[in-house]
Amino acid sequence: MDEPRWLNNQEKAAWISFLAASNLVTRRLEQQLKDDAGLSHTQYEVLVQLSAAEGRAMRMTELADRLVTTKSGLTYQITQLERAGLVFRRSCPSDVRGVFAELTDQGMEVLRMAAPGHVAAVREALIDALTPEQLNHVAAGLGEVSRRLRGTEAPDAG
Amino acid sequence: MDEPRWLNNQEKAAWISFLAASNLVTRRLEQQLKDDAGLSHTQYEVLVQLSAAEGRAMRMTELADRLVTTKSGLTYQITQLERAGLVFRRSCPSDVRGVFAELTDQGMEVLRMAAPGHVAAVREALIDALTPEQLNHVAAGLGEVSRRLRGTEAPDAG
């Protein structure tokens, strides 16, 4: 068995800052949304995606894919949002199995109320912490990382 | 109420790639560790931290801090690891309230077995996806982000 290629100091630093930033930012935004809008970050993202979609509606699988979550996880969250009146399900005309999640007016309104605070938090946590040039470097790097991972993604199990 | 400073396209792209990369990488590594070593990423990180610590032991709070998790979450995971025989608790001599988590030989061994596969996965997901220069840019940016967030962190509630 070959000696694995351990990380050198630069690489280790990159990895550690990636992990830390990922956790810290996630945690911070989760907090902010919960406090200010009573939404989890996942829920907020659902609203955002739907609000930008054709007819404010999107298929479950497509949505799960965008949010990088599992089918069963999304089923749960959509049920919650439906209960809260922010979203409703309707079946897909072209495929009986399919389900659309559609944003309600109330959902749109909640999103409108939540957005400014959320954007401010995103700025504070990430955007305004960096120079525009730094930000572009980060975007380029992480964009590449995402593209690659999406390409070799395992099929969803749930 | 002032119009919030919405994100421009560059900023939006940066934010989206950050979120996607964060989720995708996390998910991928979680998967790899579970499959190859039967550990969650949190558990793996506990072993890593302890293995690098003085006397292979660390205080609970310190550990929770490093892992960017909550006290109660760590309590749970340490209990799991203790059950598995990879870690044990012992009390702190200088402060009766304090608890040390200490790595067992078996824990060290499990870490040794898991590390190569994990490092390979980290390389594939992040490190080797980028040029060294890109990687340094990313590290610099995310390092700055982490530093800031750590500075203004809310006290742990759990």
Next chain:
DNA sequence: CAGGCGTGGTTCAGATTTGAACCAGTTGGA
């Protein structure tokens, strides 16, 4: 030395996530 406050960890109930079935409908080829 008492009293009040802060800290270190744990406990607990409730919310969420996960992956493995599972059901139903769709598709492609024999």
Next chain:
DNA sequence: TCCAACTGGTTCAAATCTGAACCACGCCTG
């Protein structure tokens, strides 16, 4: 036409996470 393989979503039990209480002890001041 028929059937096997696949896809879209849901369900379920088990694992994990979260935050609020809680307990016990350290620390500081009067």
